[in-house]
Amino acid sequence: MAFGWIDQQAEARRRAGLVRTLRPRPADSPLLDLASNDYLGLARHPEVTEGAAAAARTWGGGATGSRLVTGTTGLHTELERALADFCGFEAALVFSSGYAANLAAVTALGPHGSLIVSDAGNHASLIDGCRLARGERQVVGHADPEAVRKALAAHEGPAIAVSDTVFSVDGDKAPLAEVAAACREHGAGLVVDDAHGLGVLGDGGRGAPYEAGLAGAEDVVVTATLSKSLGSQGGVVLGPARVIDHLVNAARTFIFDTGLAPAAAGAALAALRLLEREPGRAARAREVAAELHGRLTAAGLEAVRPDAAVVSVRAPSPEQAVRWAADCRTAGLAVGCFRPPSVPDGISRLRLTARADLSGAEIERAVRVIGETRP
Numbered sequence: 595m596a597f598g599w600i601d602q603q604a605e606a607r608r609r610a611g612l613v614r615t616l617r618p619r620p621a622d623s624p625l626l627d628l629a630s631n632d633y634l635g636l637a638r639h640p641e642v643t644e645g646a647a648a649a650a651r652t653w654g655g656g657a658t659g660s661r662l663v664t665g666t667t668g669l670h671t672e673l674e675r676a677l678a679d680f681c682g683f684e685a686a687l688v689f690s691s692g693y694a695a696n697l698a699a700v701t702a703l704g705p706h707g708s709l710i711v712s713d714a715g716n717h718a719s720l721i722d723g724c725r726l727a728r729g730e731r732q733v734v735g736h737a738d739p740e741a742v743r744k745a746l747a748a749h750e751g752p753a754i755a756v757s758d759t760v761f762s763v764d765g766d767k768a769p770l771a772e773v774a775a776a777c778r779e780h781g782a783g784l785v786v787d788d789a790h791g792l793g794v795l796g797d798g799g800r801g802a803p804y805e806a807g808l809a810g811a812e813d814v815v816v817t818a819t820l821s822k823s824l825g826s827q828g829g830v831v832l833g834p835a836r837v838i839d840h841l842v843n844a845a846r847t848f849i850f851d852t853g854l855a856p857a858a859a860g861a862a863l864a865a866l867r868l869l870e871r872e873p874g875r876a877a878r879a880r881e882v883a884a885e886l887h888g889r890l891t892a893a894g895l896e897a898v899r900p901d902a903a904v905v906s907v908r909a910p911s912p913e914q915a916v917r918w919a920a921d922c923r924t925a926g927l928a929v930g931c932f933r934p935p936s937v938p939d940g941i942s943r944l945r946l947t948a949r950a951d952l953s954g955a956e957i958e959r960a961v962r963v964i965g966e967t968r969p
């Protein structure tokens with residue numbers, strides 16, 4: 595029977611406690627939200643939603659085609675200039691998602707004959723970029739600049755190292771300066787995904803590469819999503835103008851994908867302008883993360899010390915992680931739940947987002963619920 599094998603896979607998933615289901619989400623959920631990636635609490639900010647609405651009124655509900663076919667709006671140009679200036683890079687190119695931005699950067703910068711050195715903890719979209727790229731891929735140990743150095747030393751020809759700046763599961767930071775130094779020793783490029791750093795790390799939220807002194811470097815390319823700190827949707831690649839020009843000509847997820855929706859561009863631009871005016875939001879997200887971590891460990895929970903705004907709490911097993919997250923939800927708290935295959939090391943976790951707009955009382959309530967529902 596066609597697709598019969600799907601039933602066997604479903605059964606195996608059920609036995610392993612790894613079934614994923616979709617549930618409805620009301621517009622006015624009463625849950626305390628520590629599950630979303632809305633780090634700065636901007637997704638529903640009136641300036642951001644109005645930015646989306648105004649852009650849709652002016653430019654329409656969609657981008658109507660690839661920008662190479664239907665053209666680039668003034669809004670896209672303004673957003674790209676604003677993102678590049680804010681993060682300290684020469685140029686920027688926006689995509690319909692952060693996933694598409696990562697596929698673009700890795701495939702276009704990892705051609706046939708090149709080496710792509712990839713951190714074992716990288717996000718799925720970077721991993722898929724490596725799989726799609728024509729270059730040879732070598733996965734190295736997590737946050738290990740020496741392993742990057744060794745891999746690069748053994749290769750002749752073009753090479754890049756690819757890493758998240760803040761890893762999405764445990765919220766730990768990559769040793770960016772050390773990895774960049776290893777790349778420089780061997781004339782390799784560095785491609786980093788700042789999805790969890792933009793808006794949180796660096797002066798006023800300018801990101802982890804900015805914080806590490808790598809902004810504007812001619813051998814560094816940064817990708818990011820507009821869907822986390824900027825409360826919108828879409829992705830961006832930042833880097834030297836010649837790299838961005840190359841992507842326009844070579845990145846299939848730019849060439850063959852409909853441009854970023856005007857509403858998403860308008861929302862992201864409004865959020866960025868807000869962050870420029872209110873840089874304290876970035877520091878507040880880091881403060882909330884530190885407070886959450888301190889209170890969780892004081893309550894005897896095994897939480898990883900956060901480098902940005904992701905706080906990860908270890909769970910004993912996938913089944914217990916799922917039940918723990920469900921019990922939190924019943925008690926009015928939404929938390930993320932990571933389990934295999936999202937976590938390749940097999941350790942299941944609750945994942946909490948330290949939103950800049952959480953109050954002290956909300957942090958206290960979240961920690962109390964997590965403690966009371968622990969398996």
Ligand SMILES: Cc1ncc(COP(=O)(O)O)c(C=O)c1O
Nearest residue numbers: 691692693717762789819821828
């Ligand atoms: C590290 C990282 N990179 C890329 C993405 C993908 O971005 P987007 O959701 O905009 O496709 C995500 C998650 O959304 C992420 O956590």
